[in-house]
Amino acid sequence: MKMFRVPKMKLTLISLMDIARFIKKKSYEKIELVLRRHVITFLAHVFLFALLMLAPVIFYFILKNLFPGIFEMEIIYIFLVLGTSIFYMTAYLLFFVHFLDYYLDLWIVTNDRIIDIEQFGLFSRTISELDLFRIQDVTSNVHGFFPTMLNYGNIHVKTASSNIDIVFRNVRDPNTIREQLIKLSDEDRKFHYKQDKDENQ
Amino acid sequence: MSIPLYSFLFAYILFLIFFVIFYILIVYHIHISASYTIFSFFITFFVGTCAILTFYFTWHLLSDVDWKKRVVLFENNSMTLFEKPAPIPLDENVPGTQDEVNFN
Numbered sequence: 293m294k295m296f297r298v299p300k301m302k303l304t305l306i307s308l309m310d311i312a313r314f315i316k317k318k319s320y321e322k323i324e325l326v327l328r329r330h331v332i333t334f335l336a337h338v339f340l341f342a343l344l345m346l347a348p349v350i351f352y353f354i355l356k357n358l359f360p361g362i363f364e365m366e367i368i369y370i371f372l373v374l375g376t377s378i379f380y381m382t383a384y385l386l387f388f389v390h391f392l393d394y395y396l397d398l399w400i401v402t403n404d405r406i407i408d409i410e411q412f413g414l415f416s417r418t419i420s421e422l423d424l425f426r427i428q429d430v431t432s433n434v435h436g437f438f439p440t441m442l443n444y445g446n447i448h449v450k451t452a453s454s455n456i457d458i459v460f461r462n463v464r465d466p467n468t469i470r471e472q473l474i475k476l477s478d479e480d481r482k483f484h485y486k487q488d489k490d491e492n493q
Numbered sequence: 494m495s496i497p498l499y500s501f502l503f504a505y506i507l508f509l510i511f512f513v514i515f516y517i518l519i520v521y522h523i524h525i526s527a528s529y530t531i532f533s534f535f536i537t538f539f540v541g542t543c544a545i546l547t548f549y550f551t552w553h554l555l556s557d558v559d560w561k562k563r564v565v566l567f568e569n570n571s572m573t574l575f576e577k578p579a580p581i582p583l584d585e586n587v588p589g590t591q592d593e594v595n596f597n
Contacts, residue, residue, distance in 0.1 A: 310527035370498065370558055374505050377551040381512050381544060388519050388540045395533055396526050409526070414518065 315400055315407050324476060325401035325469065329394060329462040330444035337390040344383040348376045389414055399460050403476060406449065408458045420456050424480035428452040430473050432466035449473065494567060499560040505551075512544065 308323060317323065355362055355372075363369050396411035406422045427449055434445035439462075447460040447470055463469060523533050 310529065314525075314527035366558070367564060370501065370555065373551060373554045374501060377547055378505065378508055380547045381508065384540050384543050384547075385512060385515055388516070388536070391533075391536050392519050392522055395528055395536075396522065398526070398528065411522075411526075414515075414522070 311400060315402075317402070318404065321402045321404050323400060323402050325399070325472065327399040327401070327460060327463045327469065329397055330442065330464050332438060332442055332444065333462045334391070334394045337387065337394070341383060341387045344386075345380075348379060397461065399458070399463070401473065401476065404480060406458055406473075408460075420458065422449065422451060422456055422458055424473075424477045425484045426451045427473065427477040430470050430477075432470040434466060447473070495563040495565045497560070498558065498562045498564055502560055509548070516541070516544070 308326070311323060311326060363372070393411055393413060396409065396417070398407075398409040400407040400409070401424075403424070405424055408418075408420045408422070410418045412418070429448075429450040431448040431450075432445060433448075434440055434443070439445050443466075444462050444464050445466040447463060447466050449458040449460070451457065460466070460469070520537055523529055523537070
């Protein structure tokens with residue numbers, strides 16, 4: 293039997309192409325960073341989901357011990373089976389919505405701008421954009437035991453002219469990203485300065 | 494008042510339709526946000542598989558149920574207020590409850 297394996301590199305390329313289409317990438321633009329929240333921040337939802345999965349099992353054993361003949365009654369049996377099924381399906385949906393909330397928070401850094409996409413639940417999303425040359429201040433902070441151990445934290449990007457401040461929440465390796473942002477911002481500022489100078493001459 | 498059992502099945506099917514709509518909506522969100530990666534594919538697949546398995550087990554556990562049966566939700570006694578009450582049956586052994594009482 294022939295096995296088809298998609299190389300990782302190709303998948304990354306597909307994803308980058310999708311992202312380029314999503315942000316309407318300009319011809320001179322190059323995607324430098326694609327950041328998401330650290331996966332550990334999603335683990336709390338995984339634990340909650342595991343607890344929800346266990347709840348009907350525990351409930352079943354409690355009912356069986358307290359009322360041994362309860363499952364013999366047909367109507368109660370039907371209600372319990374249908375109820376448990378609805379409970380599980382709702383738990384799957386909740387888990388999926390939480391995953392969406394986690395995974396669709398995305399920060400894309402190109403050599404020209406930062407695009408901040410924040411998903412709130414299922415029907416709310418905010419997208420903001422910031423030119424790299426406008427960046428005035430970049431601060432990274434790592435607070436707490438887990439963030440320190442696993443090296444993740446927030447990065448605050450502030451501008452002087454506009455009132456848009458972008459916060460990269462719980463991203464991996466915030467210090468390195470901060471350095472990269474400052475470097476990219478400097479390069480973009482030099483480019484714009486040169487462009488303005490050429491236009492004036 | 495009684496209702497047929499299949500009305501609960503209809504309610505369950507309505508819930509399943511609601512579930513499928515939300516599932517498709519979330520997959521659509523992931524797709525349009527350029528976030529279709531191995532990780533998101535795995536989660537989508539996991540949730541989909543769990544839902545199919547849950548539906549299969551529900552169907553398997555309820556396969557022997559006669560859905561045409563009727564369930565009595567509550568006894569309707571309110572009409573007796575407006576109807577003539579049924580006569581109380583007479584007991585021959587208890588004096589005073591017979592039609593003809595012998596005073597001798």
